[in-house]
Ligand SMILES: Cc1cc2nc3c(=O)[nH]c(=O)nc-3n(C[C@H](O)[C@H](O)[C@H](O)COP(=O)(O)OP(=O)(O)OC[C@H]3O[C@@H](n4cnc5c(N)ncnc54)[C@H](O)[C@@H]3O)c2cc1C
Ligand SMILES: Cc1cc2nc3c(=O)[nH]c(=O)nc-3n(C[C@H](O)[C@H](O)[C@H](O)COP(=O)(O)OP(=O)(O)OC[C@H]3O[C@@H](n4cnc5c(N)ncnc54)[C@H](O)[C@@H]3O)c2cc1C
Ligand code: SF4
Ligand code: SF4
């Protein structure tokens with residue numbers, strides 16, 4: 001059992017949980033993730049390690065399905081049955097370059113830890129964080145502190161610049177020499193945004209989020225196509241060269257269980273509030 | 283031996299084989315000749331005193347029989363069910379030459395089941411040696427080594443990356459062949475010897491190699507969990523599973539009870555399984571139980587199936603269709619599977635394994651309708667930790683190279699089971715765990731450090 005020490009809403013349906021998990025916290029590096037299983041009937045789901053403090057790790061997630069809704073109900077003193085990690089390869093960290101880190105939506109969760117690590121390795125770090133609207137923007141303060149410069153965008157213009165992170169990235173790469181770019185967010189955002197750096201051949205990394213089970217290279221559920229080859233995101237990634245990733249395949253495989261995910265969410269709500277409609281309570 | 287009727291058992295995950303009754307067991311055990319030089323023991327990788335426990339059963343002393351087995355094997359209820367007895371103990375039994383070999387596996391299972399709960403703790407652990415040994419991986423190899431080391435008085439920490447111990451016994455082999463309650467009970471016995479189990483620990487990540495090497499000795503038993511894919515077009519299509527994924531979703535995560543459990547699985551109405559080993563049979567029979575029509579495609583002949591004899595028979599009885607001498611070449615469908623294109627194979631000259639080598643027959647392709655494809659064409663040693671061990675000698679398949687006693691090329695690091703042999707069997711993994719534990723014990727004591 002792993003104790004929840006802090007639970008905090010960050011934005012609409014977006015929550016942060018701080019969990020005591022020494023085996024993960026002590027060895028975690030930027031870019032890695034963990035797997036949680038909330039209770040004995042629960043699914044194993046991967047979440048990025050978003051911050052580390054001593055024996056504690058922080059995860060940030062959006063309540064989208066049954067498991068993330070379950071997690072969102074947890075508060076300090078509650079326990080998570082299983083926390084495994086750290087999993088995946090750490091981010092590859094260059095030295096003394098100008099790096100740009102782009103976060104979209106909940107994907108911003110992964111950014112501060114990478115930004116801080118890049119900074120510590122002597123890089124100049126420019127952050128770009130984007131969300132649909134101001135209410136969904138998370139970790140702005142943390143990113144401002146971790147980066148040398150920070151740009152904020154919203155799709156509807158309710159905060160920062162009106163538009164997409166990709167627009168800012170496009171301007172940046174025209175203005176200065178960029179060594180390396182990270183793009184982390186929904187698959188479609190990573191696909192579109194990495195298109196910006198492709199013509200200039202700028203090294204660009206994306207953190208892929210396929211469906212996983214074990215997270216240790218045993219099942220092959222997480223396979224993605226990179227450079228035309230099959231790779232397992234949990235052990236070969238989750239970061240890959242953006243320009244070699246087959247994003248359409250990733251998005252297709254993310255949809256395998258759409259019907260089942262809906263069913264699980266309905267089951268979750270029905271078992272929580274006893275209502276038949278499956279409408280979220282509260 | 284009573285087996286549940288095929289048409290009944292395909293609808294649930296209850297055990298297929300109900301085992302021997304006491305009278306049957308006594309009669310079967312009484313057939314043993316009590317050979318002076320029992321060939322059967324040589325066929326058992328953990329060296330169970332087979333005539334000894336058979337004599338006890340024949341005399342109705344069932345609990346004694348169980349105690350006798352436990353001296354050599356802490357997982358008898360598992361082995362009695364899943365050992366390929368025909369090529370191990372029973373294959374060596376002298377009676378097999380004339381009439382029928384003693385049904386040693388079923389008798390071992392009988393003794394294990396009948397005595398379960400009557401805790402005859404095998405042997406008192408030896409006095410503490412003060413040495414600490416890390417065992418990585420809690421499959422049959424790791425469990426056996428952990429138990430043997432604990433019995434010899436060493437402090438054992440057993441690391442497992444999944445949330446439950448047992449390795450393939452819990453995530454691979456299905457409930458209807460090996461009930462999980464039985465696996466848990468047998469593992470409980472290992473832990474009761476004082477083994478400290480740490481789940482959710484991926485060694486190499488949760489425990490860095492540097493920390494691992496701080497132990498006085500390390501036994502690596504990380505298995506052959508890496509699934510192979512065929513590398514044919516269409517493999518990334520939705521609905522294509524490795525057997526590991528399909529079986530893990532159902533056995534470990536209980537997707538058969540979804541949505542009461544959180545993990546889904548595609549049940550499929552037309553399932554094609556590729557392969558001919560135990561894994562393929564298990565995947566096919568699980569798919570049947572989830573309600574699908576199942577076709578198993580194997581590139582050699584039926585007599586070449588590497589699976590246990592009984593499993594092939596059970597699969598057939600339950601209605602798995604076999605398409606032999608055929609190999610998939612392409613998976614049709616976008617975004618989800620609609621069929622599997624196969625090519626017929628001709629059996630040609632004998633290959634290295636002594637079996638005829640299959641070769642494609644030109645122009646013989648045909649398509650089997652399918653909405654789910656499960657690939658069970660093999661697995662290779664888990665590379666994760668192996669890669670991190672500095673300078674460890676590895677073989678062609680990525681396996682750790684070990685000597686007779688499980689010593690790797692690195693001092694104080696031992697290995698056994700599938701990580702050393704490539705995908706093999708439960709009992710070979712256990713035998714390796716037992717030999718390595720003896721070697722670790724001898725090395726730790728012999729090194730003059732005790
Ligand atoms: C390496 C890795 C790291 C990850 N890190 C995080 C993380 O830090 N925070 C996080 O929230 N998620 C993260 N994810 C995704 C997360 O694992 C899934 O969101 C999770 O499985 C959802 O489980 P569920 O049961 O709540 O929802 P499910 O029922 O499994 O999914 C519900 C629906 O939501 C969609 N969905 C999934 N993720 C998102 C998303 N982020 N935004 C919008 N829709 C989504 C799914 O496609 C699905 O249709 C990560 C995934 C991977 C592989
Ligand atoms: C579906 C299926 C059916 C089978 N049927 C039979 C049968 O009927 N009869 C038979 O004899 N054999 C059968 N086998 C083969 C048999 O199960 C294996 O040969 C045996 O389990 C190997 O044991 P092992 O201890 O070497 O490895 P495994 O059982 O694979 O256990 C390895 C364990 O190590 C863990 N691990 C891996 N890496 C790490 C790490 N870095 N840190 C921590 N933990 C780690 C894994 O999670 C796993 O739990 C079957 C196999 C499968 C897949
Ligand atoms: S453990 Fe396996 S090989 Fe040994 S006697 Fe039992 S069934 Fe036979
Ligand atoms: S070889 Fe057969 S008959 Fe002889 S002791 Fe062993 S089981 Fe009995």
Ligand code: FES
Nearest residue numbers: 215217219220234
């Ligand atoms: S999640 Fe199973 S192999 Fe990656």
